[in-house]
Amino acid sequence: xxxxxxxxxxxxxxxxxxxxxxxxxxxxxxxxxxxxxxxxxxxxxxxxxxxxxxxxxxxxxxxxxxxxxxxxxxxxxxxxxxxxxxxxxxxxxxxxxxxxxxxxxxxxxxxxxxxxxxxxxxxxxxxxxxxxxxxxxxxxxxxxxxxxxxxxxxxxxxxxxxxxxxxxxxxxxxxxxxxxxxxxxxxxxxxxxxxxxxxxxxxxxxxxxxxxxxxxxxxxxxxxxxxxxxxxxxxxxxxxxxxxxxxxxxxxxxxxxxxxxxxxxxxxxxxxxxxxxxxxxxxxxxxxxxxxxxxxxxxxxxxxxxxxxxxxxxxxxxxxxxxxxxxxxxxxxxxxxxxxxxxxxxxxxxxxxxxxxxxxxxxxxxxxxxxxxxxxxxxxxxxxxxxxxxxxxxxxxxxxxxxx
Amino acid sequence: xxxxxxxxxxxxxxxxxxxxxxxxxxxxxxxxxxxxxxxxxxxxxxxxxxxxxxxxxxxxxxxxxxxxxxxxxxxxxxxxxxxxxxxxxxxxxxxxxxxxxxxxxxxxxxxxxxxxxxxxxxxxxxxxxxxxxxxxxxxxxxxxxxxxxxxxxxxxxxxxxxxxxxxxxxxxxxxxxxxxxxxxxxxxxxxxxxxxxxxxxxxxxxxxxxxxxxxxxxxxxxxxxxxxxxxxxxxxxxxxxxxxxxxxxxxxxxxxxxxxxxxxxxxxxxxxxxxxxxxxxxxxxxxxxxxxxxxxxxxxxxxxxxxxxxxxxxxxxxxxxxxxxxxxxxxxxxxxxxxxxxxxxxxxxxxxxxxxxxxxxxxxxxxxxxxxxxxxxxx
Numbered sequence: 001x002x003x004x005x006x007x008x009x010x011x012x013x014x015x016x017x018x019x020x021x022x023x024x025x026x027x028x029x030x031x032x033x034x035x036x037x038x039x040x041x042x043x044x045x046x047x048x049x050x051x052x053x054x055x056x057x058x059x060x061x062x063x064x065x066x067x068x069x070x071x072x073x074x075x076x077x078x079x080x081x082x083x084x085x086x087x088x089x090x091x092x093x094x095x096x097x098x099x100x101x102x103x104x105x106x107x108x109x110x111x112x113x114x115x116x117x118x119x120x121x122x123x124x125x126x127x128x129x130x131x132x133x134x135x136x137x138x139x140x141x142x143x144x145x146x147x148x149x150x151x152x153x154x155x156x157x158x159x160x161x162x163x164x165x166x167x168x169x170x171x172x173x174x175x176x177x178x179x180x181x182x183x184x185x186x187x188x189x190x191x192x193x194x195x196x197x198x199x200x201x202x203x204x205x206x207x208x209x210x211x212x213x214x215x216x217x218x219x220x221x222x223x224x225x226x227x228x229x230x231x232x233x234x235x236x237x238x239x240x241x242x243x244x245x246x247x248x249x250x251x252x253x254x255x256x257x258x259x260x261x262x263x264x265x266x267x268x269x270x271x272x273x274x275x276x277x278x279x280x281x282x283x284x285x286x287x288x289x290x291x292x293x294x295x296x297x298x299x300x301x302x303x304x305x306x307x308x309x310x311x312x313x314x315x316x317x318x319x320x321x322x323x324x325x326x327x328x329x330x331x332x333x334x335x336x337x338x339x340x341x342x343x344x345x346x347x348x349x350x351x352x353x354x355x356x357x358x359x360x361x362x363x364x365x366x367x368x369x370x371x372x373x374x375x376x377x378x379x380x381x382x383x384x385x386x387x388x389x390x391x392x393x394x395x396x397x398x399x400x401x402x403x404x
Numbered sequence: 405x406x407x408x409x410x411x412x413x414x415x416x417x418x419x420x421x422x423x424x425x426x427x428x429x430x431x432x433x434x435x436x437x438x439x440x441x442x443x444x445x446x447x448x449x450x451x452x453x454x455x456x457x458x459x460x461x462x463x464x465x466x467x468x469x470x471x472x473x474x475x476x477x478x479x480x481x482x483x484x485x486x487x488x489x490x491x492x493x494x495x496x497x498x499x500x501x502x503x504x505x506x507x508x509x510x511x512x513x514x515x516x517x518x519x520x521x522x523x524x525x526x527x528x529x530x531x532x533x534x535x536x537x538x539x540x541x542x543x544x545x546x547x548x549x550x551x552x553x554x555x556x557x558x559x560x561x562x563x564x565x566x567x568x569x570x571x572x573x574x575x576x577x578x579x580x581x582x583x584x585x586x587x588x589x590x591x592x593x594x595x596x597x598x599x600x601x602x603x604x605x606x607x608x609x610x611x612x613x614x615x616x617x618x619x620x621x622x623x624x625x626x627x628x629x630x631x632x633x634x635x636x637x638x639x640x641x642x643x644x645x646x647x648x649x650x651x652x653x654x655x656x657x658x659x660x661x662x663x664x665x666x667x668x669x670x671x672x673x674x675x676x677x678x679x680x681x682x683x684x685x686x687x688x689x690x691x692x693x694x695x696x697x698x699x700x701x702x703x704x705x706x707x708x709x710x711x712x713x714x715x716x717x718x719x720x721x722x723x724x725x726x727x728x729x730x731x732x733x734x735x736x737x738x739x740x741x742x743x744x745x746x747x748x749x750x751x752x753x754x755x756x757x758x759x760x761x762x763x764x765x766x767x768x769x770x771x772x773x774x775x776x777x778x779x780x781x782x783x
Contacts, residue, residue, distance in 0.1 A: 276783030291783050301778035308722040308777075309701035316407035316700040323408045333693045394692060395685035399665055403680035 010086075018090045025094055028063045030056035034099045039369060040225075043105045046135025048182050061135065064103035071109055071133045074117070078125055079133030085322040089315075107176065108132035108139040110262040112185050115202075115255040119243040128183075128204070140207070141259075142172040142186030142229060143252070150389050152187075153196045153249060157231065159188035159203065161238075166190070166203065168211075168234040174383065178214040178227035181207050185255075191246050202248035202255075205236040221375040222360070222368070257328065259384045260335035261317075275300045275345065279352035296351055303344055310337060329397040336390035339380035346374040405711075407703050409479070416476055420483040423452060428489035430752045436490060437609035443567055444603075444611040445490040451523050453493065460521025462501050467517035469501075474644060474709040478651035478702065485655025488759050490610045492526050494652070495563040499645045500527035503572050506713075507589060507629035507637045516570065516591075527570040529641065530559035530592075530615055537768040539574070539638060540582055544617065546575035546590060552623040553577070555590060558616045561765070565613025566603035568594055573617070578632050587634040591626045592617070608758040640713040643720045646767045647709050650702045650720075650727035653763050657695050657727075657734035660756045664688070664738045671743075684741060691737055698723070698730040718780050721773040728770030731760040 033056055037043045044050070044057055052058040064070055067081060073088040074080025083091060095102075113132055116125055131137040148155040157170025168188055178184070183206055191199030207214075211234040216224035243251045276291065279300060284292040291297040317334060320326040349370060350357045357374075359365035381387040395401045409417065427449055436444060453459050461477055463469020477498050484491055501520050504513060504527070519525035533543060544557025555575055562571070571592040579586030594601060598620040603613050629637040665688060668679030678684055705723035708716035735757035739746035746753045764770065 274781060274783075276778065276781050280783050285783070289782065290778075297778060297783065298774070300783065301774045304777055304781065305722050305725045305774055306697075308718075309697045309726045312407065312704035312722075313697040313700035316703065319406040319408045323406065325408060330696075333689075333696065336689075337693050337697065388686070391686040391689040392682070394689035399685075399688055399692060401665070401668060401679040401685050401688065402677045 014086055014090060017087055018094065021091055021094050022097075024067075025098060025100060028060075029098065029100045030060055032056035033060040033101055033103075035101070036099070037101055038366070040223075044103065044135070045105050045138055045177070045180070046108075047138025047180065048136070049180070050135065050138070060101075061103040065134055068133065070104040070106075070135065071113065074113065074129065074133065078117075078129035079131075080129075085318070089318065104135045106132060106135065106138065107141055108137065111141060111255050111259050112139050114258045115185075115251050116242065118254060119202075119251045123239075124204075124242060137182045138177070138180060140175050140178045140181035140184050140229075142175055142178075142184045144174045145171060146173050150386055152252075153200065155187055155189060155200065157186070157188050158192070159190045159201060159236075161190075162235075164239075165235045165237055166201075166241075168203075168205075168231045168236060170231055172229040172231075173217075174226045175214070175229040176226055178207070178229045179216055179224075183207060184212075184229070185242075187248055187252055190248075194246065197249045199246055200248040200252065201245050202242045202251040203236055204240045204242065205234065209234050209236070211235075219375070220378070221372040223372060223376070225376075256385065257331040260331040260390070263335055263339060263380060263384045275303060275348055275352070278349065282352050282354060282356060296348070299348055299351075303341070303348060306341060307345075310334075310341060314338075327398055329393050332385065332390040332393040333398070335384060336381075336387050336394070339377075340387060342380050343377050346377045350374050405707055407700060407707070413476060413479055416472075417479045417483065419456065420458070420480045421486075423456065424483045424487050424489055427452070428491075429487050430755055433488045433490060433609060433755060434752075444564075444609075445492065445567075449489075450492055453491065453497075454521070454523025458493065459497050459523045460501070460517070461497055463497075463505065463517045463521045467505075467513055468521035469517065470521075473706075474647055475703070475706040477644075477648055478706040481648045481651035482655035485652035485657075485759075486659040488608075488610075488656070488755055492564050492567075494645070494648055495528040495568070496520055496526050498648045499529045499563075499641060500570070500572055502644045503529060503589065503628060503637070503641045506640060507634075511625070512591070512628065525570060526564060526568045527572065528562055528564050528568040529645070530562045530565070530571050530573045531638075531642070532561045533557070533559060535560075537765065537772060539642060540584060540587075540635075542574045542576055542587055543581040544573065544575045546577045546588060548577075549621065552621060552626065553590065555592065555617045555620045555622060558614065560604075560614050562613045562615050563766070564611045565594075565615055566601055566611060570594070571599075571615065572628060574634065574638060584635040586632050587638060588631050589628040589634045589637060590622055591628055592620060592622060596620050596622070606762060608755070608762040610759065610762060636714075639717070642767055643713060643716055644709060646720050646724040646773075647702070647705045647716075649763050649766050650698075650705065650723040653727035653731040653760065654695070654699050654702050656756055656760055656763070657698070657731045660734045660738040660753065661688075661691055661695055663753065664741050667742055667745075678741075687737060688741075691734060694730045694733060698726040701726045718777060721776040721780070724768060725770045725773035725777070728764045728773070732764065732770075735760045 041053055044061055068076060068079060069081045072081040072083045072091050076082040109132060113129060116128060143152060145155050145157060159166035159168045183204060185204050187200055188203055189199050190201040211232040213230045214227040217226050217228060218224050279291055279296060286292055317330055353370055357370045360368035360371060457470040458480055460469030461472050465471040484493060504516050516525060531539060534541060546553040546555050571594055573590045573592050575588055575590055576586055577588040598618040600616040601613050606612050668684060669677060671678045702723040705719040708719040738753050739757055742753055745751050
């Protein structure tokens, strides 16, 4: 039984923390940082060549970094804020309340960090985590290959043992922002005789290493957020393997859970203003203030119901994890639903925008921001594991259906 | 507040589940239906509910109840949903008890709440008049007469109306149908002169009635809350009912789903377990996710009701809308995946489909609540 007095004291402490946090955020978050980023250049990714797009962006990042709040729940010794899960939830809700954007976006924070915290050795944690927290190193993810997409474990990039090093040869695809990244976390085959899941290692190396080249891929959105990445005899010390050699699939799967949680979050993240208001501005309203397109209004309302319900589920997933009751594969469930919902959001935005949402190049359309974002969302249900793969994982690991 | 059950709540769930699954599995509903039981529920079981503190779960301790919250009421409703147990819990212990507790004066509370808690009084809210749930369209007339009122009009889908000892009737004392002002709640004795009760046998074999009031005289003490200003009280009471029905639908959906997944693991066709077919696996996985999301939305609504009923409307609308679409999907997939077996009366799955349909109409369907959310958000 929980002692009601203890939990009351904990609640009091949390409310104190909430008050202090709110006051600090109010005093330190520049007004410009209290609205969502409107384009990718508006997002601060850190890294060796990082540039701030504005002074408020720099101030906000530096203040949050100095508190350890780029990674609020990481231990302080690794550059984090050392917050408990409950405090982290309070911080998130207070930031959401004022619309504060994340000070630093990073695959190091969302993906590599959690994997290093669980599988990294002390030297690796000390070397890499503080640089992620401080935004000094920008990471990319070397997972998919031209012939290993949904069937990721069939990957063929080889790492040959040579003394103290591995020599890596092969190619990766869909490497997000590889052309801007400083380091890569990469899946390589270290034993080609073993079964496909058993010969994979998870390794880290510098993208400036000899033999690494990248080539951006032009997408239907007109952007190139992904690259082809080639490795031609890249020499990497064996000490850069995270976890055990040939057991990299465990690390890879754990990291994927975090990646899926991150991508599913897109479904909850509003584009700033509620869809109903955005639509009202473009299609107009009747004398009662109802949207002048009743079918669109119905679609938006159904979307709003599902979005609010998903937000509750995301909150519950965090609470279940905290209580030790979460199913490890639940992030696949959230990834599936969150990405499908985000695609729905953008279909509605395109419908609401009508002709205005069709312009591809003009200042008026902010260089076609909406149609490009709409097209970008189509990748949500593909990247990080397709919807079909997610449903397969739910069927097999959660529902325990046969032969899945 | 975390969206997980506390240890105390888990214990409550276990004891409710123990009693209900033991004494009232789906076969209990089936036998009540087949014997055309005149009461339509088990009085003995209701006494057990009272003894365990469930009948007065929401009633404050000073009136003999357990003084628990809506999250706890939702936990019991969810267990009721799993076995489709017909029980006065929804109408009496959740809706009527909340109306009396929130709207009643000391005399009214003292008279009725202890009897609800000890299981000796059944009560119900009479609200719907048309074919759909439209509270503001209330048109049952209450006209001042002497020291009291005379009530005339008709109500449908009065849950447990054929056995209730007390009706809480939404009536119009001023204004016209569609207006918020002019609504008043009245406590009406079903045995009063001019009250006609017709039990309606429903598709789900649960209990409901149509009632007609013809110049039924009530005195001024029968007003629950304030004259003409009943809308606020009614909003809160209906939202409490909606949260409870959403919980029942979560339990119902999950039970249908569990039975269906079991069937997929056992039924063989084409030399394979049908659960091996990806067409069915993906549909099952989608349904699982739908139910989990709806469960979270429902817990969120119950939590919002416990925090502040006046601010819970949007969370409740989300929960009831989701519960409606999710339960509908769950029972349809349940019947479809059971194939021909799902169409037989002998098999239980059809009972879930029938109950889901009634729950969907109770206190507003998914369309109604989706519309409410759109209105609340101003578009």
